Each structure stands twice: as C-alpha cells, then as structure tokens.
Amino acid sequence: MALPQAKQDATEARLSTVSLPQGAAWLTQLREAAIARVREMGLPTARDEYWKFTRPDTLVQAEVPEAALFDEGEAPIFDGVDRLKVVFVDGVFDAEASDDLSLEGLSIERLSDVAQADIHWAKDLYGSMEARGQDPVHRPLAALNTALAEDGVVIHVTGKVSKPVNLIYHHKSTRSDALLHHVVKLDAGADLTVLENGPAAARFNNVMEVDVADGAAFNHVRTQGRDHERRAATHVFARVGEESAFKTFTLTANGVLTRNECVVEMVGDNGVAHIAGACVGDGDFHHDDTVFVTHDAQNCESRQVFKKVLRNGAKGIFQGKILVKPDAQKTDGYQISQSLLLDGDSEFNAKPELEIYADDVACSHGSTSGAIDEDALYYLRARGVPKAIATDMLTLSFLAEAVEEIEDEALRDEINARLEGWLERRRG
C-alpha cells in the first residue's frame, strides 16, 4: 500500500540526512535492504495505531534534543556481580574501560570489526529477526537502526558461560545520538546472561537480536539509566527454539521518553518466554512497553508481566499482544499489566490484545489501574508505620511480581536495592 504523501515526504526528508556506514559487501546489502524497509513503511508518526499513546517525533527527527548529564552519586549497578564488562560511551566502544573480551563458551566481537570481514556467520542473522518482526506491526525505528548502526556486539555462544556479559552504556555528551545493534546467537544447549545498564546517550536507539537454538537459555536483565532528559527507543527481537528459554526483565527509572519493544517468536515446541518490566516514574516521564509474542509451536509458555508506578504527571503505556497461530495448540499465554497511580496527575494507557486461532489453549490477560489500597495503608499505619514508609512498602510489594521474574537472586537483589533507593530519595 502506498504511503500517505506527508509520511513519505517526512521519511525521505529524514533519510536525506543520513548515510550508510562503510562495510563489507554482505553487510552493505543488509543495510540497504533495511533502508528500503524504512522507505516502504515510512517513519512513525503520531497517527500510527502503534504510536497512539507515545509521540514519536523526538525519536525520529534529525536533531537530537539536549539531555543534561545526571549523577545521583549512586554506586554503579551490578558492581557486586562477577561479570565481563563491555563499555560504550555515547554509543562508541571504549576498549580501555572494557574487560578483555575472551571468555570460555563464547566469542564476542565488535560490530564495527565484523563489518570489515568478507565472510562472517552474522550475515545470516544481522537484521533478519528485525525484518521478520515487521509483520504484522511495523517497527521502522528498528529497521533504521539495522541500516545505520555502526557499533554493538556480535556474540556467539557455544556452551554454558561462567559469568554474565554486561553491556554498560555511559552518557557523556548532552547531544549524543547513539545507535547500537547487537546480535546474539546461542547454539543448542548454550546458556548466557546479558546485563545492560546506563543511559547511553541523549538519544539511544538500541536493537538486540537473539537467536535461541533448541535447548538453549538466554537471560537478560537491564536497567535503563537514570538521566531525566534522555530518550530511548529499544527493540529486543527473539526467536525461541524447542525446549529453550528466553527471559528478559527491564527496570526503568526516570527518562523523559522510553519506548521498549520486545518481539518474541516461539518457533519450537515446549519453549518458554518470560518478558517482564518494572518502571517507576516521577514528573516528566513517559514510558512505553510494546510487546508482541507469537506462538507458532505447540505447548509453549509465555508470560508478560508489567508493573508501573507513576507520580507527579508521569505517563505509562502498555501495548501487549499474544498471537496464537492455528497449529500452536496447548499454548499457555499469560499477560498482566498494572499501574499504581500515586496521585491524580499521572496517566496509564493500556492495550492488552489477544489474537487466537487455536482452540486448545489457555490464554488470559488482565489489566488494572488504581491508587494505593487505602485499607492496606491503614493497616500499616495502625501498626505505627509512618505514611511515607508504608506507601513505599506497598509500592515495592506492587512491583514485586515483576521483579520476581528475575531468577538469579543476586541480580534480583540489585534491582530491589535500586528501587528502594529511588523511593527513599523521593521520600526526602
């Protein structure tokens, strides 16, 4: 279908400001294909159904809105965890700050190095899941990322890896525009945990494509940096094979605009996918989770658990979908999105969708929105807990269901400590 003229013009105008990075022939071909996808779909506008609740303009426009640097003086997250650090500053790899990239059970390369190789396994994966993820819902910012990203990591996991890989994103320039594209390929039976943290840039466009082969397990825990004025559009694309597991959790605190999309395709029987997120927003905060899980195999389980705490005019969005294809019998799909509005100015919008074409499935979804439970608050206050602390306790218990999705106890403690710190600072 032809694009509306205005959208086409806006897309062409934006694309005229960019040029494709240099690279080997195979990669250039993939990048050109991605640009063609962007042209065909057009860049998002506020009129698009999937951008109904979030204005995409500042994510799309050529000029990056300024974002001041921010330091709360908190110790960096995951410091207590034994991990392999890969550091990016404003979207550029920092070799000095990073650890040695060799680790048993996997190989890590920079995308910018892979780009120079005439032959590379990434040829079959780079941009492929992003391209598949464009149907039935367009995600043009991800295609733009495939075309323009120059850096990122390309990871091949062949066995069980002893410690997590931690991608750390520092933000040092107030006008930086970072694009990173990561590819993770897990062989059969392989096991890897990836951690991500940091604000990354004034504007961050991040794509991670994860191919989980049969019997493999991928764990992903991410915290999105605290900078109040940063903007981010992230996409995680995953293909989940037979008897394999894909689990991702995201904590977002602050940030003027965040759009996290997660697109998961269950392609092998007995697979498991858990997608969870907790966010806490105060004031000028807009957070959008857009999740799409497709069941295309039998007896798979998927869970979406999203909790949002909003105050002082913060906005939370959840758009989730479970699509069950005709042959995906015995699917177990679950989706919950809940918001806790701490005052009258905050806003929550949700669109929890089900699209089901198989009859022997158990799919359920729920969505609620409301204030703190007055009875529970009264109970705590009657027992001598000050109101502010009681409110925080109830807030933490509200978020717990999402945080519980993290299996590793040490990582879960790190996340809980962040949440407690965030609440405590606001208590003054």
Next chain:
Amino acid sequence: MAALDDTQVKEGVDQETVDAVREVGGAYKYGWETDIEMEYAPKGLTEDIVRLISEKNNEPEWMTEWRLQAYQRWLQKKEPDWAMLDYPKVDFQEQYYYARPKSMTEKPKSLDEVDPKLLETYEKLGIPLKEQMILAGVEGAEEAPAEGRKVAVDAVFDSVSVGTTFQKELEKAGVIFCSISEAIEKHPELVKKYLGSVVPVSDNFYATLNSAVFSDGSFVYVPPGVRCPMELSTYFRINAENTGQFERTLIIADKGSYVSYLEGCTAPQRDESQLHAAVVEIVVEEDAEVKYSTVQNWFPGNEDGTGGIYNFVTKRADCRGDRAKVMWTQVETGSAVTWKYPSCILRGNESQGEFYSIAITNNHQQADTGTKMVHLGKNTKSRIVSKGISAGVAQNTYRGLVSMHPKAKNSRNYTQCDSLLIGDKCGAHTVPYIEVKNNSSRVEHEATTSKVDDDQMFYCRQRGMDEEEAVALVVNGFCKDVLQALPMEFAMEAQQLVAISLEGSVG
C-alpha cells in the same frame, strides 16, 4: 451446519454449549421473502438521491439541508479498515438507498389500512402488528402480569415504517413513540434539538452515510418523571434485493423517566450481500434510565460464506444528567460482517453504563464488536461483560475502550471478556483500550475463568464440589445472569442461549 457437526471439540467444552450454538446458528429461519410490489429510488448515491429520500418523507427544508451537508462530509470520508474484518469492498453506487412497498405510497392512517401482505410478513416473523397483550410464542409470558407485558411495536420494512402500535395508549402517558419520519413532521423542535447531538453527522464513515440517507427508524420521547407504561420495540425487516437499510433511532429519556426498548432484525436469504448502516442515539437526562436490548439476527450468509448482511452500526448513549443510567444488552447471532460498538458517554456525576454482550459467529461470519465507556463525570460506574463464541471458520473480536478522564474522580470500571472457540479453524480476539487519567478511579480488565468470587467458591467447595465443578457452576450462573438481563420478549432466543457456558474459554 455440517461444518460444526464434524468439528472436534476440545475437552472441557460443554456439549450443551456446542448444541446451543449449533441451534442458534442453524438453518436460518427467517430467510424467506415477501413478494410485494416495491418502489425504488434509482440505484447509486448522489445529491439527487438524498433530495429524493427527503422528498419522499415529506421533510422540511432544514432536514434536507442537514442531509445534504452529511452527504458532502461523507464524500470526504474514508471507509474504516482498522477492524479485524475481511470482506470485499462495498460498492456504494451498486446499492438502492430507498425502497418502499407501493402500498405505502399513501401513508396508512391506522393499522387497519396497512397492506395485509405486510401484516402477514410480521405475523410470520412472530411480531403481530395487532394491539395485543403479548407477543406470540414467548414461553412463560402467560404467567406474567398482563399489565406489565404490553409491547408497543414500530415495524420498519425496508425503508419505511409500516405502523406503530399502542400509540394512543402511550400518548396518554405522554410518551411519544413513532417513526422518525413522523417525528420530523410532528415534533420538529425535539428532532432539531437532539438529532446528531449524540452521534455527530461526521462521527464516522457509516454514521455520516446514514445521516445523509436514513429513511426511517423509531423516535421515542419519554417526558420527565414518566415510567413508560410498556416496553417499546422496533422490528427491522430487510426484504428488497440490493437495498441497504439505513435506519435512525432517537430515544430521549427526560429527567427521572424510564424506558425499556427492544430491537429485532431479520432479512431474507440471498446470494448478494446487503448493507445495513444504522445509527442509534440515546439521550439520558438526570435520574433517567434506558434499557436497550437487541437481538440481531440478520441473515448471516450461507455455509460457504455467500451473501449475508454487512452490519455497520453506530450506537451511542449520552448520560447527560447526574445519576443517569443506560444499559445495552445485545445478542449478536446474525450478519455476515458485524461492526458495532454500542457506547456510553458518562457525562453526569454518578451516571452508570452497562454493556452485556453475547456474540456468536459461525461458518464464515465475522464480528468485530464491543463498547466504549467514556467516563467524564465524578463517581461514574461502568461494567462490561462480553462473551464471544466462535465456530466454523468464523472470526470474533471484542474491541472496547474504557477511558477515565481527569475529572472523573472515584469512578469505577469492571470489564470481563471471555471467548470460546469451537473447533480449530476459527479465531477469537480481544482488543481492549484502557486509558486512565486520574488515580482515584479503578479500572479492572480481566479475562480469566479462574477469577470467580472467592466466597461463592468457598461455599461450593464446602459442599464437596471439586474446584473445577465449582468454577463451572459459578461461571454458568454468571452467564445466565447476563441473559436474564434480557427482557421477556427475547426469552425465546435467550432460552436457547442459556445453555451456553464458557468452560474451557480463553482470554
């Protein structure tokens, strides 16, 4: 119904439900046509046709202008394509926009003058246009107190209203119940004030089309403090071929009044799909209450998906005053394509909106239906209960919006939508939109059968039922509650549907 007979039904789905769906979606009973001489407007839609319809209805100049403006707006509008419906594009120039029986050229002064053929038609449909106490064939109606069981009927045949019963008796109570064309003639001040005030002319593609070409429909005005002495009903019958029916209903419940309104519809069995684009506007003033019930049984097309009605309907109620209440109940079993979202604007403080729906799609039917609850006033309440049942190769979508505006403090919404799939070739979908802009309101959307009332569960368990049995009992009871919200006159259909349970249902 071969499709459903062969279907393997998954474990846990009640056989009674399957049988009930088969029964409801079985051979279409109203597929015959009335052989009657008709008068048509020329095919297609132009400004002249709009003028012609207006002229045929003897409308005043302001009404003609209103229609023409709508027509101009319609020309600029795009057909909506966001619904999960897949059907060949409608050629709006291949339709007749006006058809009336020749015998209706001169409007009959009373029911005695109406063409017997038309009366026969309604008799055959079970809607005798005689001023009798009860509708024929309703089981259990005999026991009902005669006083409360009168039903006034406005019968619409293609583009015109054939007659309205009990007008005199209603007049005594001050209730105006007539066809909309009659209302334009006799009560222009009311029509001018309210028409298009709930569904604006340019609301959406089909409503705009309706505004330009609506031919007839019903008009109800219940004055302040009056409890309408009987139930009002409109029966829509499409008979002519290639003819669209565009009815317009306007119901005004003034302060402190009450009215219950029923709507039924059928059409002959034909290979060509036919268009039905209606608009229903309801104004509910302070302390007033309106119950609007529909059993939609348009021809659904045959087993191969040939023919059937395309049902594009805009229905909206505006609770203008405080404590106004509106209740939509719909049983959707017919139509090849349904695009329908009866909505409530809860403007008055403490106003209430309720929506109960059972949508059954079978064979090649497609339904995209649901509701909108727009909470604007303080302490407003809404409840949505939707049951979608899909069989054959049908697609059934619930689409709804719950919106809490910043000023709608302390409001409450509860939504439950369950779907059931019978067979593995159909689809059931849920597309709810939830927008909450204040924190004193609570919104709950759920779609699970496990979340039944704990007390009821405890009660059942105590008496030795296992959990599954207890859930089934409670859910069954709940579904029956929805059906009991239907007025007596729909008891026939309802009795069949009561057997439907939603065990084994999905989100």
